[in-house]
Amino acid sequence: MLRLLGAVLLTGGAGMMGFGAAARLNRRVRTLRLLTEALERMERELSFRLTSLPELFTLLAGHIAPPVGKFFACCRDSMSHLGEERLEDLWRNALAASDLDLGEEEHQILETLGGILGRYDGEGQTQALALARTQLERCLEAATVERDRMGKVYGALGLAAGIFLVIVFL
Amino acid sequence: MNRGMTEGADVRFRQAAALLPSRLRQAAERLSREQQRQVEELRLRNGYPITVSGPEGEQVIPGCEQQPLTERDLAQVLEIATQASAHTVLEQVRNGFVTVKGGHRIGICGSGVVRDGEVCNLRRLSSLSIRVARSLPGIAARILDGLTVNGVLQSTLILSPPGGGKTTLLRDIIRAVSDGDGVTPMRVGIADERGELAAMYDGIPQLNVGRRTDVLDGCPKGTALLMLLRGMNPQVLAADEITAPADCAALEAAANCGVTLLATAHASSGGDLCARPLYRHLLEAGIFRRAVLIQGGGKERTYQVKRLEGGAVC
The missing domain is CATH 3.30.450 (Beta-Lactamase)
Incomplete structure (x- = not known):
């Protein structure tokens, strides 16, 4: 009975690790999709309404689902520290504090964007947003391919590893 | 204070x-x-x-x-x-x-x-x-009598050299007219091109311009005056610093629709005003009935109300 329970736990644990890795791939795709959606909205707001950044952050915090919505809420809340820190730093801090689960490349794209937001005219900023969106869309495509290719593999590998360990220990 | x-x-x-x-x-x-x-x-x-x-x-x-x-x-x-x-x-x-x-x-x-x-x-x-923004509520009270006929405001042009306090006085006249403080209350439309009259922020005036006041800020005055005229049905239209022919044309259009006008101009005297072609045309057309001359500064500041008739300051 104890052996059976150990076997189930071992298989389940290893399987969970595999499925966890697959879920991370899924999360990354979802985050990137939300980010591109948010940047597109920012572009539209800036080109038609020249919306101020605090208003933009409030809008996105309310309309974009977590974790990206949470990131913008963090940006909105940190605007009260403008006298102490520059927007660029506040944006970077919000990026670090938010659980976006992004890769190095995506982080770099967003950090570069933070250095441009609020500093140039509406047109300059919409161009920067469009560029960042295109780059993130490329990341999204790659992430989708990786998820489709590796998502099921990770789950299966986890389960297989669990079963293998059970066989070895038994 | x-x-x-x-x-x-x-x-x-x-x-x-x-x-x-x-x-x-x-x-x-x-x-x-x-x-x-x-x-x-x-x-x-x-x-x-x-x-x-x-x-x-x-x-x-x-x-x-x-x-x-x-x-x-x-x-x-x-x-x-x-x-x-x-x-x-x-x-x-x-x-x-x-x-x-x-x-x-x-x-x-x-x-x-x-x-x-x-x-x-x-x-x-x-x-x-x-x-630092200054708001002096009540400064219009001492001249309102001279600007009204039977309690109704007349079209008025406020004159002073730069930094003389034109905008502060105009703002308080707007507040008084809008709130009915000493005059018959009327709906006021402000064409606030530079955002100095009402200082709008998040759609709310930061300086007191009265509760019957509609503010259109950030637009060129000439355009804003016509937009207010078409859209907001104002009884009084106000604009700070009339400097362009387009502003004068919009004021003329509004005056022809029966709207009372409030405006300011850079001039140190009535004669100074009449010497400038832009304003001479407005005076000749009889668009403004009163002029307020601001002289001096600080505690020495004085306000003098003049009647405008037939293109001349009386």
């Missing part, structure tokens, strides 16, 4: 000081209450310590003598003032100033970026001047 006015002055100073980076804000807030109330401008120059100017001239804020400002400090003031949204005020920056929350005006100096013969931005900031 009565209690309400001193409290107002305290709040306005705090709002203006909040535009400074934290180290400078803390220094400004260490000024005594009395000194804070007297401050007319906060001046920041690259390479020099921050100063305040008031009735006793310009002096360095105590404790800041050994702290010369850097361009980064100046840029930070603009970042705070615009809430890190330079794109929302670029049109104003081209005119050399930005109006911010509370109606305070930040004058900007730097190197102009010129494109197609026009200044499109300023780079390498060299100095900033934060002018």
